[in-house]
Amino acid sequence: MARKVDMNLLNSLIEGSQNQVxxxxxxxxxxxxxxxxxxxxxxxxxxxxxxTNVVVTENGEDMRLLTSHIxxxxxxxxxxxxxxxxxxLGNPAFDALGYDGTCPACDxxxxxxxxxxxxxxxxxxxxxxxxxxAPDNIIKPIRTRLLEEMALKDAEEYVTFTVVVIPSSRLxxxxxxxxxxxxxxxxxxxxxxxxxxxxxxxxxxMNAPSHPAGLLxxxxxxYNTGGKQPNARDSALNARxxxxxxxxxxxxxxxxxxxxxxxxxxxxVLKAAEVVVANQFMYKEDIVQEVDKIMANTxxxxxxxxxxxxxxxxxxxxxxxxxxxxxxxxxxxxxxxxGVQGQQGQSLGLQQGVQQVQSQPQGFFVPPQN
Ligand SMILES: [Zn+2]
Numbered sequence: 082m083a084r085k086v087d088m089n090l091l092n093s094l095i096e097g098s099q100n101q102v103x104x105x106x107x108x109x110x111x112x113x114x115x116x117x118x119x120x121x122x123x124x125x126x127x128x129x130x131x132x133t134n135v136v137v138t139e140n141g142e143d144m145r146l147l148t149s150h151i152x153x154x155x156x157x158x159x160x161x162x163x164x165x166x167x168x169x170l171g172n173p174a175f176d177a178l179g180y181d182g183t184c185p186a187c188d189x190x191x192x193x194x195x196x197x198x199x200x201x202x203x204x205x206x207x208x209x210x211x212x213x214x215a216p217d218n219i220i221k222p223i224r225t226r227l228l229e230e231m232a233l234k235d236a237e238e239y240v241t242f243t244v245v246v247i248p249s250s251r252l253x254x255x256x257x258x259x260x261x262x263x264x265x266x267x268x269x270x271x272x273x274x275x276x277x278x279x280x281x282x283x284x285x286x287m288n289a290p291s292h293p294a295g296l297l298x299x300x301x302x303x304y305n306t307g308g309k310q311p312n313a314r315d316s317a318l319n320a321r322x323x324x325x326x327x328x329x330x331x332x333x334x335x336x337x338x339x340x341x342x343x344x345x346x347x348x349x350v351l352k353a354a355e356v357v358v359a360n361q362f363m364y365k366e367d368i369v370q371e372v373d374k375i376m377a378n379t380x381x382x383x384x385x386x387x388x389x390x391x392x393x394x395x396x397x398x399x400x401x402x403x404x405x406x407x408x409x410x411x412x413x414x415x416x417x418x419x420g421v422q423g424q425q426g427q428s429l430g431l432q433q434g435v436q437q438v439q440s441q442p443q444g445f446f447v448p449p450q451n
Contacts, residue, residue: 123311
């Protein structure tokens with residue numbers, strides 16, 4: 082039995098825990114001096130993009146971005162990101178990390194999609210429709226939910242750049258302590274978002290600048306919550322990114338912008354590669370281990386699905402505890418095996434009995450790594 086905590090300690094324990102900060106999800110940076118910008122919830126912020134990474138080019142100047150391809154993964158209800166290493170090989174640095182051009186996360190995607198298709202088939206069957214021909218209003222919500230349930234996503238292109246937030250009660254009114262309370266962040270966004278939100282905002286300006294640095298912005302995350310609790314996701318969805326062009330407002334912020342340049346000096350592209358977890362290069366061996374953790378549940382479910390389909394029309398009861406929990410709620414098995422086999426266009430071992438499937442070695446569904 083657990084030991085009872087001395088009552089004399091209780092008051093201090095309660096008091097000491099009132100401002101407890103709970104770690105949510107995996108850390109985004111390995112150095113707290115270089116934090117990541119997270120979406121402010123239902124709040125507008127004044128942002129300056131420093132010229133730290135601006136370089137002179139043939140056509141004037143540009144802002145260097147750190148570009149990386151990232152897989153987003155779910156482990157339980159935590160999200161984590163893994164740098165994709167597909168295609169990286171043939172230089173001593175890649176050799177040192179064990180890279181051979183393949184990516185363990187990319188390799189695992191076939192299993193992720195396999196489970197997606199199995200679930201889709203199964204759910205469509207329950208509704209008595211064919212996923213290929215079912216009307217959008219029926220099949221689309223299912224597809225969307227199943228995409229969200231995927232343990233791992235195909236790699237997407239991300240960029241990292243630097244911003245400085247200038248605390249302001251509203252635009253044009255820096256807070257009294259703003260000069261000391263300004264904070265520098267790395268912003269890690271999908272490249273698409275960067276292009277659609279920031280670069281496109283530049284096109285509306287006179288002499289459309291080629292990059293967003295050196296400009297003062299208002300990033301607005303306030304939105305009509307419809308009486309609901311505001312959240313970061315909806316704040317991001319409703320966000321507006323505006324370049325400040327009002328010369329009077331810019332004048333107010335000039336001293337802050339100058340200080341911001343100082344503060345942001347070390348927020349270089351190289352630093353972004355070093356400290357932003359999602360950008361970090363891992364040893365391939367470690368990526369394999371990480372992917373195995375991420376994929377454990379998917380692999381189990383695929384296995385269970387195959388076992389289920391291999392016994393054809395037998396009901397759940399006959400399978401005892403072998404039904405994937407929370408996956409199949411009602412009578413999922415009608416013609417299920419045929420559907421899977423037909424869609425995959427390959428043998429999935431559906432003729433094997435349950436015993437045989439169960440006795441397959443653990444890594445049976447892992448595609449060869451090399
Ligand atoms: Zn990859």
